[in-house]
Amino acid sequence: MGFEREMLSPAAGGDDLQVEAALRPKRLSEFIGQARVREQLSLVLESALRRQRPPDHVLMSGSPGLGKTTLAMIIAAELNAPLRVTSGPALERAGDLAAILSTLTEGEVLFIDEIHRMARPAEEMLYLAMEDFRVDIVVGKGPGATAIPLDVAPFTLVGATTRAGLLPAPLRDRFGFTAHMDFYEVAELEQVLQRSAGLLGVTLPADGALEIARRSRGTPRIANRLLRRVRDFADVRADGVINREIASAALNLYEVDAEGLDRLDRAVLGALLKNFGGGPVGLSTLAVAVGEEPETVEVVAEPFLVRQGLLARTPRGRVATAAAWIHLGMTPPPDVFGAPDFT
Numbered sequence: 076m077g078f079e080r081e082m083l084s085p086a087a088g089g090d091d092l093q094v095e096a097a098l099r100p101k102r103l104s105e106f107i108g109q110a111r112v113r114e115q116l117s118l119v120l121e122s123a124l125r126r127q128r129p130p131d132h133v134l135m136s137g138s139p140g141l142g143k144t145t146l147a148m149i150i151a152a153e154l155n156a157p158l159r160v161t162s163g164p165a166l167e168r169a170g171d172l173a174a175i176l177s178t179l180t181e182g183e184v185l186f187i188d189e190i191h192r193m194a195r196p197a198e199e200m201l202y203l204a205m206e207d208f209r210v211d212i213v214v215g216k217g218p219g220a221t222a223i224p225l226d227v228a229p230f231t232l233v234g235a236t237t238r239a240g241l242l243p244a245p246l247r248d249r250f251g252f253t254a255h256m257d258f259y260e261v262a263e264l265e266q267v268l269q270r271s272a273g274l275l276g277v278t279l280p281a282d283g284a285l286e287i288a289r290r291s292r293g294t295p296r297i298a299n300r301l302l303r304r305v306r307d308f309a310d311v312r313a314d315g316v317i318n319r320e321i322a323s324a325a326l327n328l329y330e331v332d333a334e335g336l337d338r339l340d341r342a343v344l345g346a347l348l349k350n351f352g353g354g355p356v357g358l359s360t361l362a363v364a365v366g367e368e369p370e371t372v373e374v375v376a377e378p379f380l381v382r383q384g385l386l387a388r389t390p391r392g393r394v395a396t397a398a399a400w401i402h403l404g405m406t407p408p409p410d411v412f413g414a415p416d417f418t
């Protein structure tokens with residue numbers, strides 16, 4: 076993975092993790108944007124606090140870097156409850172989950188990131204735990220196997236997924252509240268940037284914040300990361316002040332284009348236009364053409380390209396819109412008009 080790609084990827088890594096933790100809003104009132112989710116969630120939490128009962132289980136879905144982990148931490152903080160963190164891929168066997176569930180304390184918040192990647196036996200154990208606060212531990216094998224029921228302290232599960240569609244219905248149905256996290260508006264990202272600049276002690280005039288916000292792919296994690304790279308540039312090549320000119324020069328250097336498309340985004344669009352005449356083409360064929368896993372193309376690049384009106388997912392495959400041709404400086408073929416409507 077190249078430097079630029081790493082910088083732009085919504086996945087966190089390296090030193091960034093520490094800075095990211097420092098920039099995380101701690102309370103719901105500090106959480107920027109996602110107004111509807113925030114309001115709904117504050118009602119769920121407030122009523123749970125009044126009833127002195129753990130709230131319903133919460134499912135959060137949305138692209139990487141939109142604040143799902145942050146929100147899980149906020150839920151625990153608002154409830155004044157301890158938080159246990161794990162992830163779907165870590166729950167390979169039912170026993171992995173049983174070990175966690177059996178040691179939860181009353182009211183604890185259990186956060187399972189990437190919950191769609193949990194193994195089947197663990198998932199089945201979770202159904203019972205979510206509904207009845209109980210697990211069945213199976214001892215022995217074959218006809219002599221016995222299930223020993225074990226009580227679990229009432230807890231709140233917070234699940235996060237980038238792909239809600241992959242969750243089996245029985246699991247999805249057991250969440251009392253589902254929060255769908257959308258990409259952020261530019262104005263919201265400007266606020267995220269101003270807040271982070273304050274915490275990092277960076278001078279960020281409004282025009283600089285706007286320039287970075289516009290190129291942040293609607294994602295707070297990327298906004299914060301770009302801010303740090305632009306700060307480096309401003310410190311070394313200028314007087315440390317991040318105005319529009321400095322932000323723009325730095326982001327051009329890091330190959331973030333005016334709409335915030337990164338290398339992967341441009342590679343996907345480029346392959347779609349140049350190799351497949353704008354599509355339709357299947358996801359896996361497209362992924363091979365850019366040398367990435369289909370899941371990376373589907374989860375990391377596509378949602379943003381769709382939102383920007385550059386790509387459409389159709390039953391026959393991926394199709395580039397007229398805007399995509401124009402964005403890459405090419406002339407759209409005569410039969411392509413705007414985003415195709417296949418509904």
Ligand SMILES: Nc1ncnc2c1ncn2[C@@H]1O[C@H](COP(=O)(O)OP(=O)(O)OP(=O)(O)O)[C@@H](O)[C@H]1O
Nearest residue numbers: 095098099106107139140141142143144145295296
């Ligand atoms: N609403 C917000 N307001 C301010 N900062 C935010 C907000 N949402 C996210 N951030 C910032 O973005 C960073 C990434 O957020 P977070 O790790 O919660 O994303 P995520 O959706 O859980 O991503 P992933 O699923 O990849 O873990 C956080 O460190 C935080 O600083």
